[in-house]
Amino acid sequence: MSRTLIKHATIVNENQQQVADVLIENGRIAQIAPQIDVTADLEINAEGLHLLPGMIDDQVHFREPGITHKGDIGTESRAAVAGGTTSYMEMPNVNPPSVTLEALEAKYAIGAEKSWANYSFYLGGTNDNAEEVARVNPKTVCGVKVFMGSSTGNMLVDQETALRAIFSNSPIIITTHCEDTPMIKANEDAFREKYGEDVPMSAHPIIRSREACYKSSAMAVKLAQETGARLHILHITTKEELDLFTPGPLADKKITAEACVHHLWFTDADYDTKGSLVKCNPAVKTQADRDAIRQAVIDGRIEVIATDHAPHTWDEKQNSYFKAPAGLPQVQQSLSALLDLYHQGVFTLEQIVDRTSHNVARLFDVQDRGFIREGYWADLVLVDLNKPHTDSKDKNLYKCQWSPWEGHTFKSSVIKTLVNGRVMYDQGQFAEFVPGQRLLFNR
Structure with missing residues (x-):
């Protein structure tokens, strides 16, 4: 022993x-x-x-299988452990995408071989896999992920009949990326007509607009209310969306929300200095939005804090607006950033622990984790x-070897x-x- x-x-x-x-x-x-x-x-x-109980990150992209030049389960989970994350739930938009139970189990085999932290993987929803969703094992799979807005990868579920089938048939929690793709496409066309390929990075929150976020999130909430589905909307970015959720403790809620560390930290003013390094979907928006999201974490409208860790190579990020991919790496810095917000008086230590560990365990019914309890x-x-420390490129453990906090x-x-x-x-x-x-x- x-x-x-x-x-x-x-x-x-x-x-x-x-x-x-x-x-x-x-x-x-x-x-x-x-x-x-x-x-x-x-x-x-x-x-x-x-x-503290180790963070349980309910939204990461570790890029394996198929996109491993950006990151892999081994490199990114090792960085997560260095940052204080002990368990994670990873997304299905890889190659091949995790949209069948067979592909999902193949990914679990990689985790068993390479992951430094404890792991779970989402089954991805598509326009035609509601039957596969219905067969998922609730005891061994964290959730079903539905991209209700196109982001990285090609997993957009844009047919209401398909969405309703997934919401009606999923035996486990559904997590959603909510942005209205037609609205975004129209904004992209308008900016391309004005700027060509030289669209400024500061246009990102206008192109991937607050209206696009709200429309999609409201649709997800409506579907969940009509079908009785257990819904968790990821990475909220606008103050308007907060009206869709209720404050207070997590118990008995069937519709919940998540905030990400970068949306609690950065604002649209940071596009001027960081450019594509803070380009992510949904976009970092205004200080008023950031402050409203912080308050929603405090009052319980937002129950969970996660990262949406999404690495891309430095060279990929140096491209022009339409070619620079969206997403940023942060599992190594996430807890340190939240502790800075504690030092600033934004959150208490107890709130940070509750939103990054306790509530994730409660929300997903994680077995025997998320609390410092006997047994x-x-x-x-x-x-x-x-004990201060400065973020620097040589200390970043990601395969992409950069973070948006370098120099902080x-x-x-x-x-x-x-x-x-x-x-x-x-x-x-x-x-x-x-x-x-x-x-x-x-x-």
Whole structure:
């Protein structure tokens, strides 16, 4: 039996903080108490450090199979662990797309071989796979992803009959990318007529407009209400969309929403300095939108914070507006960025933990993860709130080797990350690779 003992940690968990010891046996939390005196294989002095449940990121793009020049499950999950993420749910717009159960299981086999963190993969919805969606196993698959707006890849579901069939037949939660493609195409045509190929990056939130976001999100909510589907709308970017959701705790809600770290941080003013590096779908919009999204996280209209980590190579990002792909990498910086917002007084530590771990576990019914509880898997991150570090290209672990935060000095640092009780990351060093586990769900 392997034992790890964490001493004198300030534990942030379930809306409270306490200084305590944590005993880990065979990968799970065996005891939490003010003082634990046992012999352990590894003892960690966590005095002055905060112990958080590892982030569970419900939206990442790790690009495998088929798009691995941008990133792969091994490289991106390793970066995620360095950033304090211990579990993730990855998207189906790869090559071949994960739109059949056979393709999905092939992807799970890659995860079992290469993933540093615990993993789950979405089944993708299409205009003609509602029967496949109905067959998905609720206990072993996180959710069904539906692109109600065309983004990266060719998985747009734009037929209302197909959408209604997916919403009516899915046995598990449906997550949606909501943008109205015809409205976006009309805006693209108008800007191309005015600028040719030299459209300024600052036009991105006008082209992928707030109206396009609201129209699609409202349609998704209406479909969910009519069919009774469990709906989770990803990466909300406009203040208008917030009226579609209700504040308060997650319990008993059937329609929920997610905010992404970059939409909580950047605004349209950043296009002038960062250009395509902050081009993403849906677009970063105004400060008023950002501030409204922050408030919605606080009041519970938005229950989950994730990343939508979406790497592209540096060369790809140097292209003109229409050719530069949308998406940015951030799993290595996400927790540090949120802790900066804590230092700025935007969120409390308890809110960050709730939206990045507890609520993800609640929403997806994740089995034995997302909380610091006896009996649960020891997916944990130790952070030093008073140890600054500067983001730089040479420290970025992504295959694409850049981030939109380069040059920024974060006020906090991830010190250690434990996955299933193992210290996999320790102040810049990684343990010998041991794959994470497939997430299971209590459904």
